[in-house]
Structures are given as structure tokens and as C-alpha cells.
Amino acid sequence: MKTYLILAALVLVLVPAAYAEDIIRKGELLTLERAVEIGLKMHPSVRAGKGSVDVNRARRGQAESAYYPQVDANAGYTRFQPSTVSTGTTTVGIRRLQESNSFEQYNTSVTARQTLFDFGKTRTNVNIQKLNIEASQADLANTEEQVILNVKQAYYNLLRAKRNRVVAEETIKQFEQHLGQAKAFYEVGTKPKFDVTKAEVDLSTARLSQISAENAVRIAYVSLNNAMGAPDAPEYVIEDKLSFEKYQMTVDEAMEKAYANRPELKSILAKKKASEEAIALARKGYYPVLTGNADWTWAGERFANGDGWSAGVGLSIPIFSGFLTRNQVSEAKANLVVLTANEESLRQTVLLEVQQSLLNLREAEERISTAELTVRQAQENYEIANGRYAAGVGNPIEVTDAEVALANAKTSYIQALYDFRVARASLEKAMGSR
Secondary structure: OOHHHHHHHHHHHHHHHHHHHHHOOOEEEEOOOHHHHHHHOOOOOHHHHHHHHHHHHHHHHHHHHHOOOOEEEEEEEEOOOOOOOHHHHHHHHHHHHHHHOOEEEEEEEEEEEEEEOOOOHHHHHHHHHHHHHHHHHHHHHHHHHHHHEEEEEEHHHHHHHHHHHHHHHHHHHHHHHHHHHHHHHHHHOEEEEEHHHHHHHHHHHHHHHHHHHHHHHHHHHHHHHHHHHOOOOOEEEEOOOOOOOOOOOHHHHHHHHHHHHHHHHHHHHHHHHHHHHHHHHHHOOOOOOOOEEEEEEEEEEEOOOEEEEEEEEEEOOOOOOHEEEHHHHHHHHHHHHHHHHHHHHHHHHHHHHHHHHHHEEEHHHHHHHHHHHHHHHHHHHHHHHHHHHHHOOOOOOHHHHHHHHHHHHHHHHHHHHHHHHHHHHHHHHHHOOO
């Protein structure tokens, strides 16, 4: 048994890893669309959401079972033996008499029951379960939207980390060039030892930044794998889509789409309808239920003796249930009040998310144009400072400041591109638009 449990645990660990390798091939160029597709297929929260939909489908089938007759079969065997009474010398005779009076009983029966009329209880219960299916499907769609957003954020974060790594590598090359110039000037006696020492310190600092940039890339890969639900994915490369594209959308247009498409709203509206049906179902507890029944019975002292049958109808009228029905109606009404308040709260949340996403999008768009200009100015300033130092009229502090400013400008530009892409993805999530 212990060996079996160990093998089962190994299967649970190894199968997902093998499946991830089948989904993502080693060295594959992973596009954003492909990453989203993998996330929707493999993420455990999506699989859980699909399971919830199946649960509600099964509950609908359970509710529909009341439309059909219920058939039961029973069989039994009984042996009857009268009790023994001791009265002195007559005990033996009494026992013989009781043994002759003992007998066996066989019985078999088949019973069928059918609800004939229940004032719509079954129909209402089925409608409730159908609405619960709609709500669970909307909840699944909301889970998928969140997975899509997480994958996009992780994908863009990986692109940002890789671009920042490139900036760190370029910065190291610039400091290495500056160090070479400082050593050359020091060897010919035109610059002091301070220039060489400062250039070495700057280069070491740049290498520390490169180490951090490399680690950021590794962490970004892990985060993307997790967002896709493929933590054991093999190595792959991604497509560079961290670019700027103007996105036109007004607040009114975004809100119209959000109120029409957001799966959370669809879910809570379905739950409200189900709650209204639940009130009607609870009220039907005051009404009687008409049922029909029929059975066939076979019984006797021998295995094949006599049989009989019966058929009829029954009317069950609730007289007093300890105020159960009244409290069930009160509970259903209270649930409807809660859902109505939650709907209003959700609509306010949707409005907030759409407005925030649009504002973040506009802010990122403005920063991108400013960051582009800053990169050009920093590049020009670096070339001037480096040229002055190469001509022997500049100082190392100017060069260092220019190199740092250029690296910061490039990093800010990359951050603006990332913020724009994430803000756009957040707006699409807020509008319920993939």
C-alpha cells in the first residue's frame, strides 16, 4: 500500500511537468497569444472553474429527476419461531408443538411513485439550477479574464526585464570604454590616477546592476510560467511586443462595453434571478403535493406462493411545519437584498476600474513621448561628454553623469512602454474585452 501511494505521488508530480513540455517545446518562440492560450488551457483556476460548471450541470440533472417516476424493488426473508415457556414436565411437549408452528416468510415488492402536481416546485427548482449554471459559466469567464491579464502582465514584465538587461550590458560597454580612455591618459601622464580609479568603481557598479538585471530576467521567466500554469515549462524565447500603439477609447464607450461584457455582472445578474426563483420556490412550501403510487407484492411461506398489487394517489397537505416555510421565504428575500447590494457595489467597482485604467493609459502615453525625447537628449549629452573627455578637456564626473543619465533615460522609456501595455491590458480586462 505504501509503495502504491509513493507511485501515485510521483505520477501527480511528473505528469504535469511532462504535459507542460508537450504544450511548450524547448526553444519555441512564444508569442503573447500563444502564452494566453496555454494559460487558458493549463492554469488550475480555469480547470477548477470548469469543474464548478460541471457541478451545477449535475445539480440541474438532479432537479430534473423529479419529473420522472421513482421505482424501487425490495426483497426479504424472515423465519418466525414462537418463544419457549418452561412449565416443568410439559416443557418438551410444548417445544415440539412450537417447532411444528414455526414458519418462513418470503416477500418481494416493486413500488413506483410519480409526482403528479406540486404547484411548479420541480419546474422552479430546475430553473434555479439553470441560472446557477449561467452564473458559474460567467464566473469561469471572469477567472479566464484574470488569467489572461496575469499572463499579459508577466509577459510584458519579462520583455521589460530583458530590455533592461540589454541596457545594463550597454552601460558596461560604455564604462569599459571610459576605463580604457582613463588608463591611456594616465599612462601618458595627461590624467591623474583618480580618473582610472573612478572609472573602475563605475564599472564595478555597472556590473552589479547587470547581475540584478540578469536575476530579474530569471524571476520574470518563473512568473510567466506560473501565470500560464506551467511551472515546469522548458526553456523558450518570447516575441518582443513591447511597442507603442495609439489606443483610442472614451470613458463612455469603455463603460458601455464594461456593463455589457463584464462576466462578474453577468454572474450576479444570474444569481439575482435564481434568488427571485428561490423566493417563489420557498413560498410553494405552503402548497400541497399530489402523488401517484403503484406497487406489486409477492409473499408467502414458500418461494413461489401468492402475489398482489395496489395503486392509488396521495395528497400531502402541509398543516404546520414549525414556521419552516415562512423562515425559508425570509431567507430567500434576504439573499436577494444582499445580491442587489452586491450588484450596485460591483457596478461602482467596474466604473472605478475603467476610469483608473483609462487614466493610467493616457498617462503612460504621455510619458512615452517624453521618455523618447529624454533618451535622445541623454544620448546626445553622453556623446558630447565622452567626446570632451576623449579630447582631453572633459572630466570623468561629466562622463559618469552622462552615462548614468543615459541608462536611466532608457530604463524610464522601457518602463513607460511596460506601463502602457499593462494599462491597456487592464482596460481590456475592465471592459470584459479580450
